[in-house]
Amino acid sequence: MTESTRADSANVTFLEQTLWQQFRAVEAPGDFVHCWLALQCHYIAGACVGVVVLGEPGSGPFAPVAVWPAGESPPRDLTATTEKCLREQRPIAREGPSRQLALPIEVDGEVCGVVAIGIEGEEGDTRSLLWRLRWGSAWLETLLRRQQGQDDERQKQRTVLAFDFIGLVLEQPSFAGACSALVSELSLRMAADPVSIGFIEKGHMKLRALSHSAQFGARMGFVRHLESAMEEAADQQTVIQCPLPSSWDYRVVRAHEELLASHKAGSVLTLPLQVDKEVVGAVTVERQGDTAFSDDEVELLDSAVSVLGPILYLQRRDDRSIWYKLFDAIRMQTVRLFGPHYLGRKIASLVLVVLVALFSVLTGEYRVTSPAIVEGLVQRALVAPYDGYIKSQMARAGDVVTEGQLIATLDDQDLALERIRWRTKARQSLAEYDQALARQERSTANIIRAERDQAEAQVQLLDLQLARSQIHAPFTGILVAGDLSQKVGAAVRRGEELFRLAPLEDHRVILKVDEGDIMDIRVGQTGFLRLSALADRVLAYEVTLITSIAEQEEGRNYFRVEAVLHDDATRLRPGMQGVAKTQVDDRLVIGIWSEKLIDWLRLFVWTWWP
Incomplete structure (x- = not known):
């Protein structure tokens, strides 16, 4: 110890002995910090008030953990000094009639808290007092490192347990086998019996597996109490332990109390299975005797169940028949369509309905499009x-x-x-x-x-x-x-x-109609022609002759259809080419757009159909 700690045992006062005895006897981290702050303020001459603020490393939030003297609130100026130390992450020393010292507590380069002490009088040099406070803060750093190590060990245990359960569930060939293997393993690991698991089906919880029991259908009362307890936890969407620990928030545990009474168990713990924040099932763990579930066990089980929930849900969904999957998919899409959220889906569905209704009544003029060439009427x-x-x-x-x-x-x-x-x-x-x-x-x-x-x-x-x-x-x-x-x-x-000589004014139009459209062409039908050389004009024509012999050109079959022009054709010359559109009749617009595709599909199916 330093000189101020009176290393000579002959000079140790009764107060110091009491503080050290309390410091050695404490186990809880909060009591440890209170005893440390009392000792630290005792060894700093003139210390009148002290506060220790701790929080998550680097990010917080930070809150007072210990105040000395006990039961009093730290003064505002000391609180301001503490906040400044947290903000600037460096030691702060304020001089004056009432001096204040604030020192950040760091672990692995991250600020975990601040210890601040108010000092009255001018006894002691500020620098030496700050160093003494720094040496004493090593106890807090040790405490924080020990807590961090314990947290890491608990996290490691949770991770190992979760991976063990995941491997156990995934190696099972069916959903029922996975549930049975899981509850049996939980029973062995947690020294609990029975352990049960259930899933929500048609709005009600249904028991799916019971540890060390292949058949449980005949035990109707036993099953009913288990399912009621699971539904109670699912409705509240929280972990329920009965008897309810005093440190927990209030929960409705009526069904769990009935379960304890009927099963004559000492304690029961139910953990909901959630997928995307929606409860799909629950796991109930019962333990005989007076041994309740500790907070570490509850946290361990909760972390394991949170990982297993989505896996079991997917296995359950994949084990169903194709008809049930189809029905469930339709139901889910219906809920998403008419339920809350999914605004984009609703807008898309509304647009689709409007388009279907529109295309059911909207008609348009159906025209057959074909290449055309101008020839002389007589050659x-x-x-x-x-x-x-x-x-x-x-x-x-x-x-x-x-x-x-x-x-x-x-x-x-x-x-x-x-x-x-x-x-x-x-x-x-x-x-x-x-x-x-x-x-x-x-x-x-x-x-x-x-x-x-x-x-x-x-x-x-x-x-x-x-x-x-x-x-x-x-x-x-x-x-x-x-x-x-x-x-x-x-x-x-x-x-x-x-x-070969053709007249200047008398012309005819030769339409090269595709064989898929020739059945729609009739003599006397009219249409319009737009030529490449006269793209600014549309010429009317009338079909006069349909040849019955197909010709081949550029890999397709077409029929020659002759037509005469109705408009003035003084600027026409034989050999001009363009695109002709022959008017057929009025049809649904959707039928006009999809006719080619439907005909192709019919031919394709006919070709490959045995």
């Missing part, structure tokens, strides 16, 4: 009149030509020479015919006349072919096909197409 093919060679070209595809305009010519040199030959032969036959008549050779004259007629016919034929060597436009229109600019001098055969 004239201009072909080669005979076998020959291309001499020249005056127009090609895309050019507008007028009626009678020269488009191309064929080489007629061979035809002209052939005409001269036959013309010469006709004149020669005419001279021979005159000579035969002069000689009165009628038979010879007839033969020569036939040869002359043949020559005249050949000349006429060659004249016709020479006239056809010039290809003219039969009417005013636009060339939709044919380009001979790269074929001048090339040979062509008789009947080979050289050009």
Whole structure:
């Protein structure tokens, strides 16, 4: 000890001996702090008041644990000094007629509390008094470390027990087996019998397992008292022990008292099983004799049960039949939908109901959409009149030509020479015919006349072919096909197409309707066409012909449907493409949107259905 503690035993006063005896005899932490504060104030000369404030390390809240002299309240100025020390976490010394010393109590670098002492008079140096207070605070640090070690040990025991129970429950193949194994193990660990567990079913508690007992259905009174006690704890959502300890808050224990009386037990403890702050069951532990459950045992069981509750709840839910799971899921969703909370679910459900009601009556115009191309109403093919060679070209595809305009010519040199030959032969036959008549050779004259007629016919034929060597436009229109600019001098055969001519004003529309939509198309239906080249205009048309032969293009089958335009089409040109929408009828909007998907599903199911 220091000099002020009077190490010489001959000088120890009776008061000091009494304080030290009390200090050595105390067991409770609060009494320990009171005795320590009294000794500390006794050894500090002039100490008139003292207070010890303790709380959770680092965070608090902090509250006075001991005040000296006992039964008095610390003065306001000492309280202010204590609060300043807590706030600044450093020793505080205030000088004056009434000095005040405040020292933070630290454990592992975190402030756990403050000891503050008020001193009257000027006896002793403030620095030495502060050091003496620091040396004495080592007793409090030792106390706090010991309490922390005890808390850690209790936490370790709770954790080990919880993991043991979790492993025991999870290794069971069924919910009933898990409950039976749990209550039997609790009975052995806690020296209690019986231990029971129950779960809420249809609003009432139902006993599911009893320690060391496989059958308990015949013991109706026994079971009824257990279930009543469990319901009592579940209704209050708290742990109930009977007889009720004096340090606990008030609880209704009527059912537990009846349980004690009927089972002739010494004490009973019921712990609710909770999942998401909702009580789903309870565990009841009974103990014979006068040995009640200690606070440590209650805390140990409460921590274990709080972990086991969700696990047992999930096992119970998974062990049910599929129909019960379905019914429970529907019930839960119904409760969430019409009960409190879950505002987002309610809004989504309301929107869904409104949409269903709206789509049940809302109709729209159903239209078949298809690609479309503009063609001439009549197309004239201009072909080669005979076998020959291309001499020249005056127009090609895309050019507008007028009626009678020269488009191309064929080489007629061979035809002209052939005409001269036959013309010469006709004149020669005419001279021979005159000579035969002069000689009165009628038979010879007839033969020569036939040869002359043949020559005249050949000349006429060659004249016709020479006239056809010039290809003219039969009417005013636009060339939709044919380009001979790269074929001048090339040979062509008789009947080979050289050009295709379409009128300028008369057009038709070819719709490429998908095979899935062709059954909705009828002759006489109308629609609207929007072309890529004239995107600012919508052209009306009417269906006039539906072909019965499907064609394939880009991996899909389609039918050609012909339509005539009703609007002025002076700006149209054959070959323009766009999108056509043929009006069918009025249908539900939801049916219009889902028709393609439904048809695909039908075909898919039909394909894979055995």
